[in-house]
Amino acid sequence: MSQATERLRRYLDDELGECRTEDVDRRLDELGTLEAAFGTGRGEAELDVLSALANETRYTLVRVLVAAGEELCVCELNAVVDVTESGLSHALSGLVDAGLVEGRKDGRWKMYRATNRAITLVTVLEGSVSVDG
Amino acid sequence: MSQATERLRRYLDDELGECRTEDVDRRLDELGTLEAAFGTGRGEAELDVLSALANETRYTLVRVLVAAGEELCVCELNAVVDVTESGLSHALSGLVDAGLVEGRKDGRWKMYRATNRAITLVTVLEGSVSVDG
DNA sequence: GTATTAATTGAATATCTACTCAACGAACGT
DNA sequence: ACGTTCGTTGAGTAGATATTCAATTAATAC
Structure with missing residues (x-):
């Protein structure tokens, strides 16, 4: 896992509370979707x-x-x-x-x-x- | 009168017909207005x-x-x-x-x-x- | 045909811009 | 207080871009 993603997971842990690992995983998935839809190369x-x-x-x-x-x-x-x-x-x-x-x-x-x-x-x-x- | 404006006058003469000098002058005025409204420096x-x-x-x-x-x-x-x-x-x-x-x-x-x-x-x-x- | 005029093209260049690296400041945990 | 992490700032640089100059094409006039 990249540097950026580690920081991201810390943020989500912080944001959502440590006990709800499922939510953290779900938000990471959502961001993955965002990246796929909007990341480098799209909207040219x-x-x-x-x-x-x-x-x-x-x-x-x-x-x-x-x-x-x-x-x-x-x-x-x-x-x-x-x-x-x-x-x-x-x-x-x-x-x-x-x-x-x-x-x-x-x-x-x-x-x-x-x-x-x-x-x-x-x-x-x-x-x-x-x-x- | 600048190079560009000479060409412009030739175009307008061509477009409007040589006999209607007033129209040519009017269109030149209109373009002057366009330049003032849209020329360099506006819309920053x-x-x-x-x-x-x-x-x-x-x-x-x-x-x-x-x-x-x-x-x-x-x-x-x-x-x-x-x-x-x-x-x-x-x-x-x-x-x-x-x-x-x-x-x-x-x-x-x-x-x-x-x-x-x-x-x-x-x-x-x-x-x-x-x-x- | 030649001359003139309108506009485009390509090459060269000077300027701008987006990025990275290194250093720093601010907030939190222990 | 100290260490860690999040984020910003400034300087330097490599690459992009806007412009000009010179040459060229295309249309008209003579």
Whole structure:
């Protein structure tokens, strides 16, 4: 049994009382389940989305596209972020990969718009962070 | 006028037709407003929250605490993530700063639980990313 | 055809970040 | 008081990431 699990057993002994070994075993089992369900490696898709959003340039782009409510061209987006054209392209590429924006080519311009996922997340974030924090 | 804005004006000329200079100016104004509202520096609070969540260790901790629905002690959390005790402590500290978990000392144990903000965000993330993606 | 413009791609780099190690502080038992 | 255990803190480091520059593709104009 690992170091961590020994400490855990001490805590559970402390918490539940020494006489109820069955309860201790049951809670250890429950944690095993938690580990299986939530431990390293799970929830990767959400993590990709979070990583894409957790950057000033990319988050600004998503917020602008959500607020605009329509597709904007790269040249318009270039006006609201402070990176080179290349940096902007890299940023948009990351957002596409995360399913947060979609691109469409229109002649020699390229248009981007926010996906439903982006709309949902930005809305909730602005609400949850500004309101209850 | 900057490089980017020149390109933008060309796009708007193209989009709206050359004869309607007023419309072009109006859209440029609108984008100026967008830039003021969303440009660099705004939405920092949300970005802090996103940065806190966008890490495997921290996101796992938040998901476990949300799923548990009750406070868990550090020793229990240690069982579900794959970092040292010190790494775990750093992770929890970041989550507290972002308003995603709250800590309470109980004798020599320390208990952590998810805040409402964390519950909201995890719920929406799991829904939005698994369902419409 | 050539020139111009929009946008993307890849490589290089500078910065940031997550982790570990070592040392420390705080609570409890004896 | 002393030893033990829980947890945190700070420094150092290896690895990740965001950005820029240079080169390239694709579309339009002449």
